[in-house]
Amino acid sequence: MANHVYIHIPFCIKKCNYCSFVSGIDIKYKNIYLSALISQINSTYKNEKIKTLYIGGGTPSLLDINDIENIIKHFNFENDTEITLEVNPETVEKTKFHKIKEIGINRLSLGVQSFNDNILKDIGRNHTKKNILNSIEIIKECGFDNINIDLIYGLPNQNTDILKKDIEQSLNLGIQHISTYGLKIEKESFFGKNPPQNLPNDELQADMYIELCSDLTQNGFEHYEISNFAKKGFESRHNCAYWANKNYYGFGLSASGYEGKKRYRNIASFKDYIENPNIKEEETELTEGEILEEEIFLALRLKTGIDIEKINKKFNINFTDKYQNIIKKYTELNLLKKENNKLSLTEKGFLLSNEIMSEFID
Secondary structure (H helix, E strand, O other), rough: OEEEEEEEOOOOOOOOOOOOOOOOOOOHHOOOOOEEEEEEHHHHHHOOOEEEEEEEEOHHHHHHHHHHHHHOOOEEEEEEEEEEEEOOOOOOOOHHHHHHHHOOOOOOEEEOOOOOHHHHOOOOOOOOHHHHHHHHHHHOOOOOOEEEEEEEEEOOOOOOOHHHHHHHHHOOOOOOOEEEEOOOOOOOOOOHHOOOOOOOOHHHHHHHHHHHHHHHHHHOOOOOOOEEOOOOOOOHHHHHHOOOOOOEEEEEEOOOOEEEEEEEEEOEEEEEEOOOEEEEEEEEEEHHHHHHHHHHHHHHEEEEEEEHHHHHHOOOOOHHHHHHHHHHHHHOOEEEEEEEEEEEOOOHHOHHHHHHHHOOOO
């Protein structure tokens, strides 16, 4: 049973220079794509009560109100379901977003990335700082009170002073959630094929992360996951379901899902998806050991960490004994901490999370 849903909308006005997602599809193909998407939903969704639904992209806010409403009407929701729509600032318009609120969208995730106009231009974004501020003002006027913004650090020509200004501007917006991501250049992206100049080195990028963590936590944001900060009660329930290793549907081009013990990814070819939206590009049935490793990996992303009693019961193991050498090694280095029968990364440990997590994987 899956109570969480991710839907991928691949349309963009223009693909950003750092983006490696399956996106950038021309909006003129909207109708045939949405027809295939609805077909996939109807053939797969089992009418469970949905706790969270996340519409990502691409730029889902390019869709018309009727398109968004037609997607969400196919699901059976709980009374307090979290329904998130990803938004680009240049697509925000008052009349449209009043209606988006009316049809049930109750959380918005705004792709800000930076407030510096020169950097926004360098990374291929279509908006400016003025667009960002106007869009936040409009969506607040429309009644949205659960708003996330994305910020990227480690961008070309970015330094700590520029990042500090981005953080200061973010704190002045009166929003509830901030997601922060270090720039990672994939070979499929424009930057992967055309490497940018003046990238911050690893040491500077680490300093930027530390700066983000310090400034946001000192100003009322809880650092509840490696890359995510929230005011109390505004943690992303959808992403928390991922990190709790819950089952979820993935609908749309190249979307990933997890049902039963099976992880899958939908076909990435637009043409093939239109012809048969139920084709999977990857499909893997996980072993018990692989599920345990994922449980550990995902839980360590969260500040709350691993509930040792819970994981012992679920997998019939003695977690502390099984991983005693790894636990000892990293607690002595102050990268892991064990408190109240929970094992979690320290703030220092978050910086080396991939290295630490990899040791729990055979």
